[in-house]
Amino acid sequence: MASMFLSSLDQSIIGTAMPTIVGELDGVEHQGWLITIYILAVAVVMPLYGKAGDLWGRRYPFLIAIGLFTVASAGAGFAETFNQLVTWRGIQGLGGGGLMILSQAIVADIVPARERGKYMGPMGALFGVAAVAGPLLGGWFTDSHDWRWAFWVNIPIGLVALAIAWFTLKLPTHRSGKRLxxxxxxxxxxxxxxxxxxxxxxxxxxxxxxxxxxxxxxxxxxxxxxxxxxxxxxxxxEPVLPMRLFRNSVFTVSTIIGLVIGMGMFAALGFLPTFLQMATGTGVTQSGLLMLPMMAGVMLTSIASGITITKTGKYKIFAIAGMGIATATLVWMTTINAEISMLQYSLMVFVLGAGLGLVMQTVVLAVQNAVDPHEIGTATSANNFFREIGAAVGTALFSSIFTSRLVDELKQVFADVPAAGAGGEAAPASLTPQVVQTLPEPLRAGIVEAYAHALAPAFWYLVPLLAVGFVLAFFIREIALSDVAGMVARGEAVTPEEAEALLAERAQEQAAAADADAAGDDAREGDSADDGAEPATGQAESRTTSARA
Missing domain, CATH: 1.10.287 (Helix Hairpins)
Structure with a gap:
C-alpha cells in the first residue's frame, strides 16, 4: 500500500507547484507534459511488470520499481531546465508503473476475491488520499521551502520502502522457460x-x-x-497484452470504464489547483488544502463500498452509482468561474471524489475475479494500462484545449495592455502566481479572466466520455466472488484448511519420529547394559576357575 501511495502521490504532487515550476523553467506553453510524460511512462511499463510478475514472481520486479522511482526522484529535484525535468519525470514513471500494478497484483495473490473488497477499499482510499495529499504537499513545499522538495521527499521514503520490501516481502519466485x-x-x-x-x-x-x-x-x-x-x-x-482477454466481457467493459475514469479524473486534478492560484488568487498551499474535500469523498466511499462488497458479494451497483455521480459532477464543474465561492468549490470536489471512490477499485476487483488465476497480474496491469492511457490522453487533450485557449487569451491581454509587462517579468511564458499578484490591476484582471475563460469550457469535452462509462457500467456481468486466493488457485500456496491439515500431519510425523527416537534410545541403552554384563561374568568365571586351581 505504501508503494502504491508513492506512485499515486507523484501523479498529483506537482499540481499546485506547476505554475511556479513552469514559470521558473520557462515552460508555460508545454506545462501539460509534466503530468503527461509521467502517466505515459506508467502506462507503457504496466503490462511489462504484470507479465514479468506472472512469469517469474513479483518480488524482484517490485524491488527494481522502487529503486528506479527513488533514483529518478533525485534527478527530478536537481533538474535545471524544463526538458531535464520532463525527462526525469518520465523515468519516475517507469518505476511508478511497477509500484502501482504490483501492489494490486500482490493483494490478489494472497487475498481471495470474496475478502478482497475490504483491502481494495482502503487501497482506493489511499489512491484518493495521494491524489489530494499531493497538491497539498506540493503547495506547502513551494510556499515554505522549494518546489524541488516535491521530488526529494520521495528519496527517504523510497529507501525505507526498499529496505522493508527486501527483508520482509517473501513471495514465491520461479524460473520460467517462457520468454518475455x-x-x-x-x-x-x-x-x-x-x-x-x-x-x-x-x-x-x-x-x-x-x-x-x-x-x-x-x-x-x-x-x-x-x-x-x-x-x-x-x-x-506469451503476449504482453493478450488479445484473448478482450473476449471476456467483464474485462472489456471494466477496462473501458477505467479508461474514461482516467481521462476525466486526472485532467481535472491536474489543472484545478492551477486555476485556483491564477484565477482566484488562492495561495499555493491553500489551493492544496482545497482538495481535501475530494480526499474525504474518496476515502468515505472507497472504504464503505469495500466493506459492503465483502459482506454482500455485490459490486456492480457501486460502479453504476460511481460513474453516474462523477458524470453529473463534471457537468456541474463547467460552471466554474473566477467568482466561485470556496464552499461551492469544496462541495464540487467532494462529490467528484465520492463518485470516483465508488468505482475505481470496484472495476479492478471485477477484472481480477473474472480472469484465470495465472493471468491475474497481466489482466490487472492491462486494466490499469488503459486507465493510465485514458489519463495520459485525457490530460494531453485537456491540456491542449486549455493551453491553446489560455495562450490566445493571454496574447490578447498583453496586446491590450502592452506597457504593463514592459519589464519582461510578466511575459506569458513566465507567469507565476506571485508575479500575477504584483501586476497592475488592468493586466492582473485580464490574466485572471483568461484562466477562467480557458478552463471551464474545457470540462465539456470530458462529459460525453464519462457518460459513456456510466452507460457501460450497466453491462458489467456480476460473477460470484471467488473464495480462493490467487497463489492458492495457481498451486503456489495452500488454503487455511489445507495448511491446518498439513500442520496436523507434520505434527503426527514429528510425534512418530520422536517415538521412534525414544525407542531407539531404549534399545541402545539395553545393548549397553548387556555389553557391560558380559565382562563381569567373565571375571567371575575367571575367579571361580582360579579358586578351583
Whole structure:
C-alpha cells in the first residue's frame, strides 16, 4: 500500500507547484507534459511488470520499481531546465508503473476475491488520499521551502520502502522457460507514445492542421504501430497484452470504464489547483488544502463500498452509482468561474471524489475475479494500462484545449495592455502566481479572466466520455466472488484448511519420529547394559576357575 501511495502521490504532487515550476523553467506553453510524460511512462511499463510478475514472481520486479522511482526522484529535484525535468519525470514513471500494478497484483495473490473488497477499499482510499495529499504537499513545499522538495521527499521514503520490501516481502519466485514478448513491448511503447504525441500536437505546434505533412505522418504511424502491435500479440506465445482477454466481457467493459475514469479524473486534478492560484488568487498551499474535500469523498466511499462488497458479494451497483455521480459532477464543474465561492468549490470536489471512490477499485476487483488465476497480474496491469492511457490522453487533450485557449487569451491581454509587462517579468511564458499578484490591476484582471475563460469550457469535452462509462457500467456481468486466493488457485500456496491439515500431519510425523527416537534410545541403552554384563561374568568365571586351581 505504501508503494502504491508513492506512485499515486507523484501523479498529483506537482499540481499546485506547476505554475511556479513552469514559470521558473520557462515552460508555460508545454506545462501539460509534466503530468503527461509521467502517466505515459506508467502506462507503457504496466503490462511489462504484470507479465514479468506472472512469469517469474513479483518480488524482484517490485524491488527494481522502487529503486528506479527513488533514483529518478533525485534527478527530478536537481533538474535545471524544463526538458531535464520532463525527462526525469518520465523515468519516475517507469518505476511508478511497477509500484502501482504490483501492489494490486500482490493483494490478489494472497487475498481471495470474496475478502478482497475490504483491502481494495482502503487501497482506493489511499489512491484518493495521494491524489489530494499531493497538491497539498506540493503547495506547502513551494510556499515554505522549494518546489524541488516535491521530488526529494520521495528519496527517504523510497529507501525505507526498499529496505522493508527486501527483508520482509517473501513471495514465491520461479524460473520460467517462457520468454518475455520484447517485440510486443517495443511496439506498445511506440504506439502509446505516438498516440500521446497526436493528442498533444496542438500544444506543441499551435494547431491541428491536416495539411501539415508531419501531423499526417504521425497519425499514420500511430495507426500502423497499433495494428502491428495487435498482430504481434495474436502470434506471441506469451503476449504482453493478450488479445484473448478482450473476449471476456467483464474485462472489456471494466477496462473501458477505467479508461474514461482516467481521462476525466486526472485532467481535472491536474489543472484545478492551477486555476485556483491564477484565477482566484488562492495561495499555493491553500489551493492544496482545497482538495481535501475530494480526499474525504474518496476515502468515505472507497472504504464503505469495500466493506459492503465483502459482506454482500455485490459490486456492480457501486460502479453504476460511481460513474453516474462523477458524470453529473463534471457537468456541474463547467460552471466554474473566477467568482466561485470556496464552499461551492469544496462541495464540487467532494462529490467528484465520492463518485470516483465508488468505482475505481470496484472495476479492478471485477477484472481480477473474472480472469484465470495465472493471468491475474497481466489482466490487472492491462486494466490499469488503459486507465493510465485514458489519463495520459485525457490530460494531453485537456491540456491542449486549455493551453491553446489560455495562450490566445493571454496574447490578447498583453496586446491590450502592452506597457504593463514592459519589464519582461510578466511575459506569458513566465507567469507565476506571485508575479500575477504584483501586476497592475488592468493586466492582473485580464490574466485572471483568461484562466477562467480557458478552463471551464474545457470540462465539456470530458462529459460525453464519462457518460459513456456510466452507460457501460450497466453491462458489467456480476460473477460470484471467488473464495480462493490467487497463489492458492495457481498451486503456489495452500488454503487455511489445507495448511491446518498439513500442520496436523507434520505434527503426527514429528510425534512418530520422536517415538521412534525414544525407542531407539531404549534399545541402545539395553545393548549397553548387556555389553557391560558380559565382562563381569567373565571375571567371575575367571575367579571361580582360579579358586578351583
Amino acid at each position: 514478448d520484447v517485440l510486443g513491448a517495443v511496439l506498445l511503447a511506440v504506439a502509446t507514445s505516438a498516440l500521446i504525441l497526436v493528442a498533444t500536437w496542438e500544444s506543441m505546434v499551435g494547431k491541428y492542421d491536416l495539411s501539415d505533412g508531419r501531423l499526417v505522418a504521425l497519425i499514420a504511424g500511430t495507426v500502423v504501430a497499433w495494428v502491428l502491435f495487435v498482430v504481434v500479440e495474436l502470434r506471441a506465445p
